[in-house]
Amino acid sequence: MDKTKERSIDKTTQDMLQRAKEMNIPTAWDRLESMLPQCGFGQLGICCRNCEMGPCKINPFSVKEQTGICGASADTIVARNFIRMIAGGAAAHSDHGRDIIHAFMLAAQGKTDAYGIKDEVKLKVLAREYKVKIDGRENNEIAAELADKFFLEFGRQYGEMNPPRRAPEKRVKLWRKLGIIPRGVDREIVETMHRTVMGVDNDYKNILMHGFRTALADGWGGSMIATDLSDVLFKSPEPITAKSNLGVLSRDEVNVVVHGHEPTLSDVVVDAVRSPEMIALAKKKGAKGINLVGMCCTSSEILMRHGIPVAGNFLQQELAILTGAVDLMMVDVQCIMPALSGVASAFHTKLVTTSPKNKAPGVTHVEFKAEKAYEIAKEIVKMAIENFPNRNGNGIHIPDKSEDLVAGFTAENIYNFLGGAYRATYRPLNDAIIQGRIRGLAGVVGCNNPKIKHNYGHIEMAKELIKNDVLVVVTGCSAIADSEAGLLQPEAAVKYAGKGLREICEAVGIPPILHVGSCVDNSRILIALTNVIREGGLGEDISDLPVAGAAPEWMSEKAVSIASYFIASGVLTVLGSPFQILGSKKVTNFLCNEAEDIVGGKFVFEGDPVKAAHIMIDHIDKKRKALKLKPMMYR
Amino acid sequence: MIACAVEQSSTGELFKAISETPLPVSLIEVTTAKEGESFPLQCRHCEEPYCIDACIAGAIRKDPETGLVLSDEEKCVGCWMCVMTCPFGVIRVSLLPDKKGKIAVKCDLCQDRKIPACVEACYTGALLFGEVEDLIRAVNKSKEDRDVLLNSR
Known part of the structure; x- marks a missing residue:
């Protein structure tokens, strides 16, 4: 168990890594080893391959100032590469949002076999915001008009996007003053690509400010729209209990794993596996039933809304197949390792791609179409059932460990929780912060990365924060990590939380760490922070709040976009490993120092999650002091 | 080249090495032949090294056992004779950590490592x-x- 223990703190993961070793099947950790040492130019962001005069690389140890062939300095190259990563992340989240609008539009037009308006209240809230007439109109009519308006958020060329205006007034004014309020999602992403083409923008500050604008078009745009319309289409989450970790796979039922990000198909698969027709077919094939489980963010989507168990997070995707018990893994987009098809070929597991944007050589492709989502979902579930008899009975190894969890918190339902059904309000939360029961809020989000011990960054950081009375909200793979450690249970407050936070959790009956959804649902955190400002008593802007963010195990470009829109919204954000910017001292200084005076937030790079938690706590204390809040109640 | 500079740094970590003062010096460089083929150039540890003959301070010596040409940085007086005589141009000038002067530095084939940093970092073999x-x-x-x-x- 030597190396496996260094690779993850999660017991089931260690167990499965041992099996991978015995079966001689390489995983991401092994592939990382084969990549070492990694390219220094790449790690520092000073390799430019944006044109064919290059590739150019700047020697970070040269005493003389070097430039690329076109004359681009390290600052220009680093800034360009960095905002291209933002654009990649923003594109991914936003394209996800676009697909949701598409399904929403088809639902409004009655052109799908699966979707309808499931959250009328939220539909009307959005309609009012977009000045869509409600009175005397059917939901579908309202939705059709709204869909057009949401599509416009992507294609708008001038003016301002609407969702960013939800931010506190002072913040919106600041963005306007800085010229970084996004115009349209696609506009900003395209402009990032243009500015970074050979021979365009070479003022690193100007480049980075547009990076912020692009990121804001994600967080306050594409991601936020994805969250909003998913709530309308698939209903807004409510707190719900479920189970988590590889132990949720079943020995005697058909195991279907949905992996990826978008809820459009996975939500319909939930209906398909529950249909009597499918269950009967599964029984006919010798299974006791059908067990649907999720992986990564699509898991969070159907966990939050249906209580579907969570099989694991990013680094556990190969391990799920390694159990030999997965009859079918259905994937859509993002964070799906190309390695999966290789692992699956060693077992009976059927891997199925579903998005026209993500195919894999030799892998079965069943293309998703929103028009006949249910039909397609049933087709895929049927493939899983038919594959069940192919399981190799002896070759199955399912770890027996899983944890209980509570998920399903949103910016909206926190109102009811805190204020109770009679007086829905954020007041108790604001008061708890003002009185010093809760020190502040922290968002811990993001991926897994084999460079950091799996789940260690997330779990240790979250524990340290709640110990110091910081209420933590989590999304994505971070949320899954905490769930696997049992931190998403109300009992975790008693075990790990500081006294003040524990009192609040016990009074309200919530865990000290709130699972608010998938990675596009980081937009829920932005809205929650805005609600805290609106409630009053904690300043006028997000940057006044005693809050901090972190992505302790980040790896995806999406995390670069998320971290950027958080600092551009005024939140200090700590990263577990540095962004690929250290090759330019000026860019590093801008993003890690100067940005705080400009947009209110900045990056901090710290690999030790406990130290990182204390950087966040110190920052929260600084903000508390600036707001002249009372000292912490129990210290 | 990067791996070499990191090896010469006092922290030994890339992300920190790039901010050190003095900046660590790489003792290997990748250069191009007339035909356009690239090759790495570092100390050849010559059989009969000119640098040893040129060294007035007696700082450079040849290890009789390993054959390595090694420089004792304590003894170096910074006269640059070795730099001038080296036919390969692979002896470098480095600022001393206390910034009080400069000394000549050269490749010692990473004596305290099992495999030199450059070899370990080389992707293509x-x-x-x-x-x-x-x-x-x-x-x-x-x-x-x-x-x-x-x-x-």
């Missing part, structure tokens, strides 16, 4: 480390491999 006979064998083998590869296309 262009750099190898070992005894001469083993290296000749390895190079011949890689030529054969390359021929096989070329013929198979």
Whole structure:
């Protein structure tokens, strides 16, 4: 168990890594080893391959100032590469949002076999915001008009996007003053690509400010729209209990794993596996039933809304197949390792791609179409059932460990929780912060990365924060990590939380760490922070709040976009490993120092999650002091 | 080149090494021949090194056992004779950590490592480390491999 223990703190993961070793099947950790040492130019962001005069690389140890062939300095190259990563992340989240609008539009037009308006209240809230007439109109009519308006958020060329205006007034004014309020999602992403083409923008500050604008078009745009319309289409989450970790796979039922990000198909698969027709077919094939489980963010989507168990997070995707018990893994987009098809070929597991944007050589492709989502979902579930008899009975190894969890918190339902059904309000939360029961809020989000011990960054950081009375909200793979450690249970407050936070959790009956959804649902955190400002008593802007963010195990470009829109919204954000910017001292200084005076937030790079938690706590204390809040109640 | 500079740094970590003062110096460089082929250039540890003859301070010596040409940085007085005589141009000038002066620095084949940092960092296997006979064998083998590869296309 030597190396496996260094690779993850999660017991089931260690167990499965041992099996991978015995079966001689390489995983991401092994592939990382084969990549070492990694390219220094790449790690520092000073390799430019944006044109064919290059590739150019700047020697970070040269005493003389070097430039690329076109004359681009390290600052220009680093800034360009960095905002291209933002654009990649923003594109991914936003394209996800676009697909949701598409399904929403088809639902409004009655052109799908699966979707309808499931959250009328939220539909009307959005309609009012977009000045869509409600009175005397059917939901579908309202939705059709709204869909057009949401599509416009992507294609708008001038003016301002609407969702960013939800931010506190002072913040919106600041963005306007800085010229970084996004115009349209696609506009900003395209402009990032243009500015970074050979021979365009070479003022690193100007480049980075547009990076912020692009990121804001994600967080306050594409991601936020994805969250909003998913709530309308698939209903807004409510707190719900479920189970988590590889132990949720079943020995005697058909195991279907949905992996990826978008809820459009996975939500319909939930209906398909529950249909009597499918269950009967599964029984006919010798299974006791059908067990649907999720992986990564699509898991969070159907966990939050249906209580579907969570099989694991990013680094556990190969391990799920390694159990030999997965009859079918259905994937859509993002964070799906190309390695999966290789692992699956060693077992009976059927891997199925579903998005026209993500195919894999030799892998079965069943293309998703929103028009006949249910039909397609049933087709895929049927493939899983038919594959069940192919399981190799002896070759199955399912770890027996899983944890209980509570998920399903949103910016909206926190109102009811805190204020109770009679007086829905954020007041108790604001008061708890003002009185010093809760020190502040922290968002811990993001991926897994084999460079950091799996789940260690997330779990240790979250524990340290709640110990110091910081209420933590989590999304994505971070949320899954905490769930696997049992931190998403109300009992975790008693075990790990500081006294003040524990009192609040016990009074309200919530865990000290709130699972608010998938990675596009980081937009829920932005809205929650805005609600805290609106409630009053904690300043006028997000940057006044005693809050901090972190992505302790980040790896995806999406995390670069998320971290950027958080600092551009005024939140200090700590990263577990540095962004690929250290090759330019000026860019590093801008993003890690100067940005705080400009947009209110900045990056901090710290690999030790406990130290990182204390950087966040110190920052929260600084903000508390600036707001002249009372000292912490129990210290 | 980067791996070498990081090896010369006091922290030994890339992300920190780039901010050190003085900036660590790479003792290997990748250069291009007239034909356009690139190759790494570092100290050849000559049989009869000019640098030793040129060194007035007696700082550079040849290790009788390993054959390595080593420089004692304590003894170096910074006269740059070695830099001028080296036919390969691989002896570098480095600022002392206390910034009080400069000394000549050269490759010692990473004596405190099992494999030199440059060899470990080399992706393509262009750099190898070992005894001469083993290296000749390895190079011949890689030529054969390359021929096989070329013929198979």
